[in-house]
Amino acid sequence: MPADIPRLTRSDAARPEIGIVHLGLGAFFRAHGAIYIAEAMAASGGDWGIVGVSLQSPRTRDLLAPQQFAYTALELGPDGERPQVIESVQDVLVAREDPAAVLALMADPKIRIVTLTVTEKGYCHEPSTGALNRTHPDIIHDLAEDLPVSAPGFLVRALAQRRAAGTAPFTVLTCDNLPKNGHLVEGVVLDLARAIDPSLADWIATRGAFPACMVDRIVPATKAEDVERLAAATGRLDLAPVMHEPFRQWVVEDRFVGGARPDLGTVGVQLVEDVTPYEHMKLRMLNGTHSSLAYLGYLAGHETIADTMADPVFERFVRRLWQREFIPALTPPQGVDLPGYAEALHARYANPAIRHRTWQIAMDGSQKLPQRILGTLSETFHAGREASGLVLAVAAWMRYVGGIDEAGQPIDVKDPLAARLRALSDGAESPEARVDALLSVHEVFDPEIAELLGPRVTDAYRNLLDLGARAATAALS
Numbered sequence: 001m002p003a004d005i006p007r008l009t010r011s012d013a014a015r016p017e018i019g020i021v022h023l024g025l026g027a028f029f030r031a032h033g034a035i036y037i038a039e040a041m042a043a044s045g046g047d048w049g050i051v052g053v054s055l056q057s058p059r060t061r062d063l064l065a066p067q068q069f070a071y072t073a074l075e076l077g078p079d080g081e082r083p084q085v086i087e088s089v090q091d092v093l094v095a096r097e098d099p100a101a102v103l104a105l106m107a108d109p110k111i112r113i114v115t116l117t118v119t120e121k122g123y124c125h126e127p128s129t130g131a132l133n134r135t136h137p138d139i140i141h142d143l144a145e146d147l148p149v150s151a152p153g154f155l156v157r158a159l160a161q162r163r164a165a166g167t168a169p170f171t172v173l174t175c176d177n178l179p180k181n182g183h184l185v186e187g188v189v190l191d192l193a194r195a196i197d198p199s200l201a202d203w204i205a206t207r208g209a210f211p212a213c214m215v216d217r218i219v220p221a222t223k224a225e226d227v228e229r230l231a232a233a234t235g236r237l238d239l240a241p242v243m244h245e246p247f248r249q250w251v252v253e254d255r256f257v258g259g260a261r262p263d264l265g266t267v268g269v270q271l272v273e274d275v276t277p278y279e280h281m282k283l284r285m286l287n288g289t290h291s292s293l294a295y296l297g298y299l300a301g302h303e304t305i306a307d308t309m310a311d312p313v314f315e316r317f318v319r320r321l322w323q324r325e326f327i328p329a330l331t332p333p334q335g336v337d338l339p340g341y342a343e344a345l346h347a348r349y350a351n352p353a354i355r356h357r358t359w360q361i362a363m364d365g366s367q368k369l370p371q372r373i374l375g376t377l378s379e380t381f382h383a384g385r386e387a388s389g390l391v392l393a394v395a396a397w398m399r400y401v402g403g404i405d406e407a408g409q410p411i412d413v414k415d416p417l418a419a420r421l422r423a424l425s426d427g428a429e430s431p432e433a434r435v436d437a438l439l440s441v442h443e444v445f446d447p448e449i450a451e452l453l454g455p456r457v458t459d460a461y462r463n464l465l466d467l468g469a470r471a472a473t474a475a476l477s
Ligand code: CS2
Pocket: 177, 215, 216, 217, 218, 219, 286, 287, 290, 291, 360, 361, 362
């Protein structure tokens, strides 16, 4: 990289006041919510500057601070790239370094919304039920100490400070890919608050707001070569750019404390009463096929989703999942044509400019499987139908968390339950016993779905062992 390229810096444009704290400032929010919010302020004004909070690592803060928190969002289209400098983030705090400063900020009356992208595991809940996991080490810590470490802990302690100061609660807007995400975060916050002070829980339940939303944009991890290419193209060195596809969608339930929010409707955010049909469509048809392609594609030796889609076996497979397995189990949002939605997804997945690694999507499967795949399977079996493509995807997850790929090489499995899943897999004496052992992980499989899946997944798992992922996928009837 030429050493003389000057660093990207913030423009002289006037800064709005801050109004939003974002917990978990990763690439996704910077490539999605932060852009919508920047556009909403540009279009309609409002004091909605964002302070990001990294719960653990100082990395994003350290990269963004010398750029005064400006960064480039690089759109990767099939026909070329388009950079855009985003300035809605005004500061980043690192919670591990100074949790009291984060709480003080969240308690400030200027802050009216707290948005979150802390990933599925950041809510410290049980994925199969959605309830707070009271045995989670971070929750045990946050029950005992005033200075929290978990996202639910920060929300509850900050809301307690606001209540003590006579300040209205902030709206909690989770932007993670979870089922009924608003309801889920409300549940974990109220559970934790109740354990600390029942009257606090009552105050939050009556005065607070936890709108659900559906977020969508494919954001592959930024690579060193992306940084170099961008610097060469723009003449500015940005050490923390984000990469994203052209498509974006944000559907938000319009329930904010005091109605206070940026003018999101002006910039294409859909404001609705009930997000559930959008959420089901997206979590299943997009994230469900993403995870299925990730496990099977990885095992078949494909590095990215676009590579997997370029393999005719998997292209047929994903069409089958949409047409025969997901769509029959869905109620479309009003005015949405699900086959058309599937076609659009097909084009997005095939975009060769997006190098979205199967390994990246395979991460944290224990937290993703229930809402992405198991819900559809349960509804399908109850309706007396079968969904053998999705059953094969569950078997592929089991093969993947076993930690050895088809060439006998180790897999770097990233999952909060990785060690336990590996031990269960290694401890089983036969493929049948391995499937049974993994189905007993109640955080992922509730007893009913475990029973329904038992014989079906065992057959699929055997096929994976006997034929390999590609041939087992090709053999689906
Ligand atoms: C992906 C999502 O990594 C994953 O699990 O399925 O991040 C996906 O790209 C987004 O939800 C798209 O909106």
